Amino acid sequence: MKILIAKTAGFCMGVRRAVEMVLDAPRKHETPIFTYGPLIHNPQVLGLLKEKGITVINDIPDQGNGTVLIRAHGVPPQAKDKLGKAGFTVVDATCPRVIRVQTIIKKHANQGYETIIIGDRDHPEVIGLLGYAEEKGHVAGTLKDLEALPAFDKAIIVAQTTQNTVFFESVKKWGLQKFPHYKIFNTICDSTEKRQNEVKELTASVDSMIVVGGHSSGNTQRLAEIAQLSGKPAYHIETEAELDMKAIASVRTIGITAGASTPNWIIKRIYRALETLPLNKGQHWHRFFFALRRTLLLTNIYVSLGAGCLCYACSKLLGIPNYYSYVFIAMLYVQAMHIFNNLTGREADHYNDPERAFFYSKYKWPLAILAFLAGAAGLIKACFMGVFPFLILLFMSVMGLSYNLTLIPEKISDGNYRRIRDIPGSKTVLIAVAWGIVTSVFPSLSVSGEIDLGTILVFTWATGMVFVRSAFFDILDMQGDRVVGKDTIPILLGEKRTLGLLKSVLMIITLILIFSSAFHIISRLGFTLAICPIFMYLIVSAHERGYMLPGIRLEFLVETHFVLAGIITFIQLSVIGYQ
Known part of the structure; x- marks a missing residue:
């Protein structure tokens, strides 16, 4: 089956703005937090807000306290005034496109114009717009409703912002033919x-x-x-x-x-x-490979394989012999850390990847045992390699395990940063640095006990590759992360700027590989491995243009660019025969 998703599907600008405002409200405004009427017309979002203690009030009390957000559809101005007089702090989350229609109506009402609103009489947006017409408002949902209205000396015609464009075209023709002196404003949102x-x-x-x-x-x-x-x-x-x-x-x-x-x-x-x-x-083989891909991703086995391939490529770039132990340790470390962090940070997966959340809830103990064995095996292997490698890996393991844990008790600090994960953008950066260390710095330090220019450049390449991978997944998970309060890089910078940043990083690390190889700082393998960031650049660009949709196929393809590094390295050394 081929699946096509409309590029415009999902939150429009006004809804996204309203949802973000209400999610940010507990940190910015006086509690308790309310919305006057349902914020938007989506039961799942409204259920989510209820879980967070943000409730709906449909009637304005004589006295109140806390903060009330005006819903995206807008409300009559009299309602806003009454909320303020009741003692609430009023935050207007009305969609800017709706505010534009409100402004048009209010301006012309002050000049004595009648207002004809093309829309659904009972829709919250239309009810709000009528409040700006000062008793001169009329609603028409059909051409028959329009015909039933009296002739006005002065009138404007506006549309509910979500009105059917085809129907409004017929309304405009009607107006031009019957009442050419009426002013017609096309207020249907371009979205x-x-x-x-x-x-x-x-x-x-x-x-x-x-x-x-x-x-x-x-x-x-x-x-x-x-x-x-x-x-x-x-x-x-x-x-x-x-x-x-x-x-x-x-x-x-x-x-x-x-x-x-x-x-x-x-x-x-x-x-x-x-x-x-x-x-x-x-076909049977099709079902088998789909199930295999899904299992490899859910268990993080494919991610750990990618870490091993990346470590193999880094070791060969640096000319490190006897690389097998480092590849093994990289795989075990990534396997353990990703499972532990998925087990302790499942809240966002409830929205971003419910299948993964269900998988980790159902198989919590087997996965925890697998992670423990992988982490222990890596540490034991490092211990046999020497005290220094063991201490490096131990430190990294402790840092990885503490990411989702509360390090500063609430009694000591009531601030927002009591866990490492609470630091904005920390997840993406720390994952990238951890991978970069275990795949490039760890092997180099274990062999020579020092870090040279080649190690720094290879570390930059590996870290950049993982940074792009993690930040790209953060883009796909922006709404779910925002719901649970994660301040990821895409949430801080916005999707467009983050995509630009990722493409810039990929171009930089491509040039690092090429020039490092050209100046013999690392092996000539760097020329060929430049394919990997170029491959990821194409994935990011294809997704940006709507050609690659979120799902198992895209996730598998992103993780594959690490495996590709191992395949390229193996082919060049085994088949072509030079490093």
Whole structure:
């Protein structure tokens, strides 16, 4: 099955802004935290906020305390004033596109214009817009509703920001023909327009469509209506539990789009559920290799194999003999640390990778034993190599194990940084440095007891490769990480800047390999190994353009660029025969 995901699927700018504001509110504003009405139309997000103690108030009390966030749809201005007078701190999370419509209506209401709002009468956004019309507001959901309105001397026509673009075009034609003196403002959000146009294009190239989003979400309902008009099977679902696997089992190409209030983690769950269809149908070898890839990723065996391949390549770049012990230790260290950190940091996986969260919950003790044995085996091996290698690996192991642990008790410090993981961006940087040390610095120190320029350059290459890998996965997991309060690099810098940073790092480490080899600081193998960062650059660029979608295939491909380093090294030394 080929799966295509609409580029515009998921949170729009206004929803993302509102969700981020409410998640940040407990750290920035007086508690308790409330939203006036549901923040957005998505049950999963609303359930998440409830779990975090952020509750909904639908009626304004005479007296209150704490902070109230105005939902993304906006509210009448009278409601905001009443909340403030009741004693709440009011934080306006209204979508900027909705604020634009509010401003247009208020300006013209002050000039005596009637306002005709094209939208759903009971929708929260429309109710909020009516509040700015000063008793001069009228709602029309159909052309029949428009015909029923009286003729006005002065009137404006605006649209609910999530209105159907095709319908609003017919409204504009009606207005120009019947009342050319009316002012018409196209206030449909460009994000809404793009989503609707993309659904039309996507349905032309797929056999079936899945529209993801709350059943009460207006913009999601319109996407589903547009998909159904294509005549192809279209399913409006909220979660992967609603997928009709039997109905789509025979589909060759399926498209996925999502409403503006649908979080990425829900889309990822549905994509991963569709990815598992090869396990239930298709050829035996196809099912076998899919299951094998998934198992290797879930158990971190493939990640540890990648660490061993990277260590092998680093050792050959530095001309280190008898590399087998270092490759073995690198694999064991990475295996142990990744399992331990997955076991102690499963909260984000609940959103980012629920399959992994379930796997680690179900097999907690076998995985813990595997991690303990791997870590112990690595330390025992290092001990036989000497006191110095043992102490290096012991220090790294202690640092790795302490990442998710509370190091500073709450009695001593009530600050935000009581664990290493609480330091913004620490995960990506520390993982990269740990891999760089165990794959390049550890072998060099164990052999010569010193770090030369070649070791520094190879360490920079290895660290850069792992940094890009970890930060790229952080980009895919941004929404889930933000939910659990992880300040990763993509959250700090934003997705666009982080992608630019990753591509810059890849270009730099490519040049490091080429010039280091050219000046004989490291072996000539560096010329060939430059393929690895170039390979990763292509993956990042392809994902940025929407050609590579989050899932098992993408994750496996990213981890493969470490295995590729080992394969390239082996081929050059064994087949071509020079270092």
